Amino acid sequence: MAPSRPPDTPAPPAPAAGGEPLPDPWIEDVAAVVDHAARAAGLELADHQRPGVIAQYSRASRLARLVLEAPLPEARGADPGTDALP
């Protein structure tokens, strides 16, 4: 059995899709980012949609951090090869 967490200890990060821990949140105010991006994208979020969208964006931002920190070779161009696979 896993040891119980002492009181006042922060909860571990929520599991990602596969159970692996997600990176810590790195965007301080996801709600503000979402609201700003929605305006920039010309989308209006209804009140009942906003909490779910913020939750999804928050999780995606933590996955994005995994991708952004990947040790990739220096790219010479911006073409990611979207349709050049395999």
Place this chain on the structure above:
Amino acid sequence: MSRARPSRRAGAATDPRHRVARALDAAEAAAPLGIFTEILRERAEARARAVDPAAPLAGLPFAAKNLFDVAGVVTLAGSRINRDDPPADADAALVERLEAAGAVLVGLTNMDEYAYGYTTENSHYGATHNPWDPTRTAGGSSGGSAAAVAAGIVPVALGTDTNGSIRVPAALSGVFGLKATRGRLSRRGVFPFVPSLDHAGLFARSVDDLAAAYDACLGPDPADPACAARPPEPLGGAGVALPPPDRIAVAGGFYDSLLTDEVRGAVARVAEALGAAGRIEPPDPERARAAGFLITTIEAAGVHRERLRRRADDFDPLIRDRLLAGALMPAGWYLQAQRLRRHQAAWWRQALARHDLVLAPATPCAAPPLGAEEMIVAGTRLPVRTGLGLFVQPLTIVGMPILTVPVHGLGPLPHGVQLVAPPWREDLLVAAARRLEAAGVATAPIAPAPPAGEDRP
């Protein structure tokens, strides 16, 4: 090269009209399983009457995910919104090609809304129930197609795979499921989900049927920008030799971590039967999954941009929120995800130059109950909706051909094992599947839940 032929069990009905009629009756009787969203009786009966008995797939009944266009029918794509679309004016390329080879489409199958899910629990059209245990999911997003094959209604069905939507339901429903090399099979007339990741493919209960249907689907198609300009490379009846043991590897590390003993046992059975002697450890699977997630969310949001603006509340709420969030994400995330994808693909190309086949589990566990939010695997709590994609999503982004083979007998429910081959080497996958089928290791018996349209053994 001769074409592969579909199997015909001794005594099985060979009259196309009779065979198609049985499949149509079975499809209607299977309504409680939530497999079909449209049964095409009139069209199928007319086509069955016109089948050329000498055609390679003469009278073979098949189903297609309700994402494939059929002339005169509205392509639902699992959505309420698409009900208001006009009917398709032409058949999708693979429907057209299968029917040109003598097969007959009997119906369109249930799926997750816009293919965004792994469980086929559709908030508009209901859930598809697993024919092996109707209290459980058949997998998704092509769950209806997998269940139609598992229940014996049709021997072959069309599906699509963007993040595992053929391989997961094939594993959970206990049938063969092929995602061909990206660019191999035309997606013309298939409603898009994630254009840079979408693949078309097939389910079948026998390797012969899978190979015969696959051969019929081959060919370039300028109408699909991702479809390669390669001539058809049919598998034929004979097939290629199985690679030697040192050219067959099992994926370890991440792929041997969060899975049940039964799934691990299924991989071991397949590895032993193929004599797999190698082992590889693919790098950064978590990052590969994350890249697949971002590409999916952002591209899918682009596909649905106008629907999100005009009819957001007609989506399933969870899918709506994912898509709306995707519409707001920075381009930099997407571009880096695509770069990571290319880097992963380069690694896999090198690995598959050293090994002709790589084995990996398809799902972490057998089919979870319908409605379950979480599942416990190896002592770890996983969300069902995304956890079922643990082992398929990191492989999708690299575009290699992958065949899920069904393994029964390790508990009451089936399991699946992925076979990965180098680009354009579907022949190696089929050779391995034939070996496994002949050895009784990978088989797809008809599920015991009635009804069944094919002759039971």
